[in-house]
Amino acid sequence: MVMISHRLRIFKITLLAITLIGSWAAVFYFFVPLNYYEYPASDESDCLAGEWHDPWYEVCYMDFRCYSDEICDGIDQDYQAMLDDWRHVYSDGDGDFAFLNNFMTTFEDYDGSRAQFDADLWSHVGRIIPDDILDDVADFKVYRKPFSQEYAYVEPMNDAYDQWRFAMNARHPDGIDTEFYSTIIHEIFHILSLNDNQIVTIWDDGKEFCRREGGLLLNREGCVIEGTYLESFYEQFWEGGNFSDRQADYVSWYAMESVEEDAAESFTHFVLEDLIDSSEIESVRDEKIYFFRQFSDLVTMRNEIRQNIKEAHQ
Numbered sequence: 001m002v003m004i005s006h007r008l009r010i011f012k013i014t015l016l017a018i019t020l021i022g023s024w025a026a027v028f029y030f031f032v033p034l035n036y037y038e039y040p041a042s043d044e045s046d047c048l049a050g051e052w053h054d055p056w057y058e059v060c061y062m063d064f065r066c067y068s069d070e071i072c073d074g075i076d077q078d079y080q081a082m083l084d085d086w087r088h089v090y091s092d093g094d095g096d097f098a099f100l101n102n103f104m105t106t107f108e109d110y111d112g113s114r115a116q117f118d119a120d121l122w123s124h125v126g127r128i129i130p131d132d133i134l135d136d137v138a139d140f141k142v143y144r145k146p147f148s149q150e151y152a153y154v155e156p157m158n159d160a161y162d163q164w165r166f167a168m169n170a171r172h173p174d175g176i177d178t179e180f181y182s183t184i185i186h187e188i189f190h191i192l193s194l195n196d197n198q199i200v201t202i203w204d205d206g207k208e209f210c211r212r213e214g215g216l217l218l219n220r221e222g223c224v225i226e227g228t229y230l231e232s233f234y235e236q237f238w239e240g241g242n243f244s245d246r247q248a249d250y251v252s253w254y255a256m257e258s259v260e261e262d263a264a265e266s267f268t269h270f271v272l273e274d275l276i277d278s279s280e281i282e283s284v285r286d287e288k289i290y291f292f293r294q295f296s297d298l299v300t301m302r303n304e305i306r307q308n309i310k311e312a313h314q
């Protein structure tokens with residue numbers, strides 16, 4: 001008897017809980033305003049992860065709910081803070097960098113055709129990329145995603161990863177400024193660290209290679225070979241899932257995303273900031289920037305990119 005009444009009580013409590021949760025969900029659904037953003041896109045592949053595509057209206061969109069103006073504003077402020085994080089203030093090294101603003105303008109204000117804008121954008125991007133990397137860039141794509149925080153991306157154009165597409169969101173550049181350069185350098189590092197001499201691709205049985213020889217297995221790309229830039233960075237800072245969740249250990253908010261992004265962001269700081277000596281290391285963040293000094297070819301590449309930037313402004 002005792003057991004039965006006990007079970008009955010649990011049943012009643014459960015029923016009450018379900019009713020309460022259900023009614024709160026209903027209140028939430030009907031009374032919390034649904035917000036969304038959308039932008040024109042003819043194809044589903046133009047949408048980002050988490051966005052939906054509406055083929056009838058030809059838009060990508062995302063729904064989100066926020067209870068009050070305060071919370072909606074909070075989301076907006078977080079988003080702005082994240083963007084500000086991206087606009088790092090870089091040391092101008094030997095005093096030679098003069099970053100120009102409003103040298104170029106966003107597409108909306110551009111006084112010319114779309115094709116001209118794309119060509120103009122490439123002329124600013126291409127001359128910053130070092131020759132070795134430029135050899136691997138087979139395509140420059142300009143796309144338009146006004147509400148996306150994504151500024152640029154790179155992707156291999158073949159299974160061998162020796163030809164790459166460099167893509168840039170035309171809605172972002174609002175000047176040839178530090179954000180513009182840091183974006184290009186960030187993407188340069190992706191090509192540098194994931195190309196055919198760093199990786200056994202997933203198409204070339206990268207999984208099996210990593211199992212046999214060790215290395216860093218990236219499920220989408222393949223096996224990053226031991227001793228390469230990215231694999232060494234992984235061993236030092238991320239191995240065994242033993243990475244830090246303190247933002248102070250990263251050069252930027254975005255660096256916390258993955259080992260690939262952490263390395264690309266740290267490399268960007270390595271290129272744009274003054275070189276530091278081992279005696280000046282005060283944090284994990286500094287260690288990550290200092291890390292790249294051990295590769296003499298990366299020091300050479302750093303000089304080449306900095307030289308390219310200086311020449312672009314002469």
Ligand SMILES: [Zn+2]
Pocket residue numbers: 186190260261264
């Ligand atoms: Zn990236």
